[in-house]
Amino acid sequence: MDYSANDIAAARILQYLAYICTALITFWTYDYICSLHNEWTFLLRSRWSKVKFLYITARYTPFFLIAADTCLTLTPNENSKTCKILISVYSCFAVISLACSECFFVLRTYALWSSNRMVLVAMLSILFVIISSFIGIWFSAVATSQYFSTSTIPGIPGIPGCYRTSSSVQLYLPFILLFVLQLGLVSLTLIRAIRNWRSTRYPLYAALVKHNIFYYACGLLFSALNILVPLIFPDSPYHSFLEDFEVFILAILATRMHLRLWHIDNTEHDYDALVYISMSNMSPGA
Numbered sequence: 262m263d264y265s266a267n268d269i270a271a272a273r274i275l276q277y278l279a280y281i282c283t284a285l286i287t288f289w290t291y292d293y294i295c296s297l298h299n300e301w302t303f304l305l306r307s308r309w310s311k312v313k314f315l316y317i318t319a320r321y322t323p324f325f326l327i328a329a330d331t332c333l334t335l336t337p338n339e340n341s342k343t344c345k346i347l348i349s350v351y352s353c354f355a356v357i358s359l360a361c362s363e364c365f366f367v368l369r370t371y372a373l374w375s376s377n378r379m380v381l382v383a384m385l386s387i388l389f390v391i392i393s394s395f396i397g398i399w400f401s402a403v404a405t406s407q408y409f410s411t412s413t414i415p416g417i418p419g420i421p422g423c424y425r426t427s428s429s430v431q432l433y434l435p436f437i438l439l440f441v442l443q444l445g446l447v448s449l450t451l452i453r454a455i456r457n458w459r460s461t462r463y464p465l466y467a468a469l470v471k472h473n474i475f476y477y478a479c480g481l482l483f484s485a486l487n488i489l490v491p492l493i494f495p496d497s498p499y500h501s502f503l504e505d506f507e508v509f510i511l512a513i514l515a516t517r518m519h520l521r522l523w524h525i526d527n528t529e530h531d532y533d534a535l536v537y538i539s540m541s542n543m544s545p546g547a
Contacts (some may be wrong), residue, residue, distance in 0.1 A: 274498050275334075278424055281502045282334040285509060286327050292513055299520050307523065312368065319361035320516045323509055325354045330505065333423065341408040344423035352403055355508045360392050362511040363442065365519060366476060370446050371451045380449070391442045395435040402431035425496040426489075432500065436487040436507075448479035476514045483507035483529060 293300075300320070307313055329351035331346070367384045406425035451474075487503050494500075503531045 274424060278498065278502070279429070280332050281499075281505075282330050285330070286504055287501075289323060289327060289509055291514075294524065296517065296520065299524065300516075303520055303523055306527075309334065312519075314363055315364055316516060316519055319358065319365060319512055322354055322358040323512050326505075326508065328350060329354060338511060341423070344408045345403070347423075348403055348406075348408075348425060349400070353400060356392070356396055357400060357506070358508050358512050359395075359439070360388075361393070362515040363439075363513040364386060368444055369451050369518070369522075370453075374451060384446070384449075387442065387445065391438045395438055398431050398435045398438075402429060402435075404429055405429060405431065424501060426496045426498050433488045433491040436484045440484040440488065441479060443477055445475070447515045452476065456506065476511075476518060479514060480507075483510060523533070 304313075304317075329347060333347045333351060367381075367388055370384065371377070373382045403425070406427040407427075408425050409421060454474075483503065483506065487500070487507060490497065490503055491500050
């Protein structure tokens with residue numbers, strides 16, 4: 262049977278997206294296994310708080326993303342409406358994951374500013390406005406996108422998955438807002454680090470600055486890619502891969518940073534307790 266060039270191109274895109282999805286799932290699973298010991302130590306030993314709940318949400322929401330992504334790219338989708346529903350479900354979890362990741366770094370920047378309430382209120386207000394706008398624009402783009410599924414290439418059997426394309430500005434406008442938020446947070450971090458770098462010598466402070474700067478560099482890079490790729494390659498189906506990758510990377514960086522800081526803080530407390538016990542044993546009354 263002769264296939265049209267459009268059918269072959271669409272089938273090839275679906276295959277590439279399936280490979281990319283498999284790679285992302287493998288990457289996330291590998292990261293989870295590598296940090297499993299530290300994570301369960303944190304979950305079992307740390308006290309329950311809003312930050313711990315935020316951590317659990319940020320850490321485990323990507324598993325729902327993986328489930329939605331698997332249904333989206335690795336199973337046959339004969340109906341474009343089903344494809345649209347799956348992408349909408351995936352988008353809900355993606356927004357939750359992004360919001361939790363950004364909340365972590367708002368809180369870390371707040372800690373760097375010595376728990377300054379004015380800074381916190383300003384950052385949370387900006388975060389609320391940007392996330393609200395992000396949600397509205399993202400789901401508007403989902404509603405107006407063009408969808409391709411196995412039903413659009415009936416001549417080629419055995420090709421699973423579906424994808425969407427769009428040349429609208431709504432495709433990359435949410436990431437412009439995210440880029441602005443990340444740029445504002447990195448500016449606050451740099452200002453505080455420059456002011457206090459020489460006068461503060463605590464390992465926790467140094468780790469906080471280092472992890473924040475590394476996160477912002479990664480976040481700014483992926484946000485910039487999610488802006489530039491749709492601009493340079495309109496109607497490209499591969500922009501969804503960059504969206505997925507940024508969501509996963511930000512979740513990994515945010516939760517790993519929190520784990521690292523928690524372990525550093527607990528190590529310092531354990532060391533202080535050990536020094537106190539040792540000094541007590543050396544006292545004359547011991």
